[in-house]
Amino acid sequence: MMPQDLKDPNFVLFWKNYGNIIVPIVTFLLGFFTQFFFMSKKDRFDASERLQQHVQKLQNDHNDAYEKYTSVMGKVINKDGKLDVNDFIRISTSGENYFRTVKSISEAILEGNFKKSTIKDVLSPLVRDALHVLPIHYDKLLEIAEKNNFDGQKKLNKENYRSLYLVAEKYPEES
Incomplete structure (x- = not known):
């Protein structure tokens, strides 16, 4: 010019x-x-370390939420007698916390924050496992609601868990 x-x-x-x-x-x-292009070796190492810490935090959050959820489900399944509103609330609350944690993992995956190997080997299996539990969770809530004649969230709305399904589709389980 x-x-x-x-x-x-x-x-x-x-x-x-x-x-x-x-x-x-x-x-x-x-x-x-x-x-x-001008990132120093130390800067690259620090960035990698931050990503690793983020993965570790997501795993720890997942494990804590999953442990609480399975503990509640185990108590409810093994309970003698009729399941009541309190059981419904315990399952619903612990399940919501667990699935919210898995949603945050799936959203982080979809944002592209991690290496492919970390996603494939560590994070996407957590999401796929949650997808296997999701219908069971809603079936149990429906069962309790029907036995106690009250309205609860009766149906699994897959749109509420869209990010989980996207991750499972993008990173399918390898045979």
């Missing part, structure tokens, strides 16, 4: 209309690529 082109009315009009959009985009891209 020659200096006389800068005085062209079309260029001036274009710059006036789009300059305030182009400059931030170009600045962002330059900053991103500069950071990416």
